[in-house]
Amino acid sequence: MEIILKEDIIGLGYKNDIVNVKNGYGRNYLIPTGKGVIASPSAKKQLAEDLRQQAAKIAAKKAEAEKRAAQLEGVELVIAAKVSATGVTYGSVNAATVAEELAKKGIEVDRKIITMRDIKKVGTFEATIHFFKEVETKLPVTVVAENQPEPKAEEVAEAPATEEVATEEAAAE
Structure with a gap:
């Protein structure tokens, strides 16, 4: 039909x-x-x-949607969630959670135009925001453990330091 x-x-x-x-x-x-x-x-x-x-009105709406999409250019969300020992979140991170985090950053987006799968573990995922017919934006969403904020940055900072110490010890022998 x-x-x-x-x-x-x-x-x-x-x-x-x-x-x-x-x-x-x-x-x-x-x-x-x-x-x-x-x-x-x-x-x-x-x-x-x-x-x-309505061609002129539609073109104006599309231009406005493109401006809103440009606001999200380069934006990456980091969401802290309660996580079990196995890396699985208690509950899930969904479109409503992403909309709330964007609102905290000053970007108002209706949760109904965000499509994504519910996130149930720690990692990096992608949310798609549909502003208009041909205007969509991919938004990276990173979920981290609430009690360990951004452990990757700390590990990267510590790893070269331990390698240098090991190299100096080897040179001393």
């Missing part, structure tokens, strides 16, 4: 897209909730006319 979407639905499409969905999904969810209409020939003509008239 072809449906014209009336709003953005993450995982399906964006507003004014024509998508193919299963009959039950379209008939029982999208159409009754007002999130889509049947893509009849007359509805397609109306959509084409609306898009032609």
Whole structure:
């Protein structure tokens, strides 16, 4: 069944897209909730006319989305979470957690436009933020243990020092 979407639905499409969905999904969810209409020939003509008239507005929205995406350029989140001895987090880091951390940095992002898998262990992961139809940003998310903030930096600083001491001891013998 072809449906014209009336709003953005993450995982399906964006507003004014024509998508193919299963009959039950379209008939029982999208159409009754007002999130889509049947893509009849007359509805397609109306959509084409609306898009032609709204081209300037759409371009302005896209430019704004690109500005917001540029704000996130080079931003990397480090989230401290309670971790068990095996490196597994208690609970998970999800889109809502990422949105909260971005808000702390002064960047307001709705959690609904962030897609990622729930993070359940320590490491570096990636979240995708969908600002507009063709404007997406990949955001690196690093989860560290709460009681040991950024152990990698300390290990890197200590490792060369121990090598130098070992080299000096070998030279002394």
